[in-house]
Amino acid sequence: MKNELDSKFLLKVFDKIRQHGKKDGEKYQLNGITAFTDLEGYNVFVEDAKTKLQFGFHNQYHFDYPNQDAFDQFEKKLKQIDKEY
Template identity: 50%
Template sequence: MKNELDSRFVLAVFEKIREKGEEVEGGHMLEGVKAYSDLDGYTVYLEDAFVNLRYGFHNQYHFDYEKAEQLENFQRKLIAISKMD
């Protein structure tokens, strides 16, 4: 996930959070990661307390974070969620 995000991975994690996560204001939360989308559904957001991932149309994405270790922890959370049954 460092250089290029796999759209199937991001969307699968997004859907898993929506299906299995707890409904919270503006989205769903699972394992400390919140998932929500914009009104038209073209941009999805995955975020925890330290990292925000905006993933949009044409596979464009942007991470917001302050420290590399925050991004690494976030990536580990996404991988763990992707492996959940």
């Protein structure tokens, strides 16, 4: 399954999760979404219980999810965070 990613949208939502989310170690959690980076900060990870997104250097990204419904729910959560915060 191929999905297009708007990198500006993702980074904006990632920043909102870091600003408004609850910090747990090096991870931030907001509205069922967890966001964190690797040690160097080059890779961004955004995930929920079923869907994982790795976004890295040169706008390369990889989604991992079991089915389209899981992806759709993940995308809905990201859009809701963007809208609410």
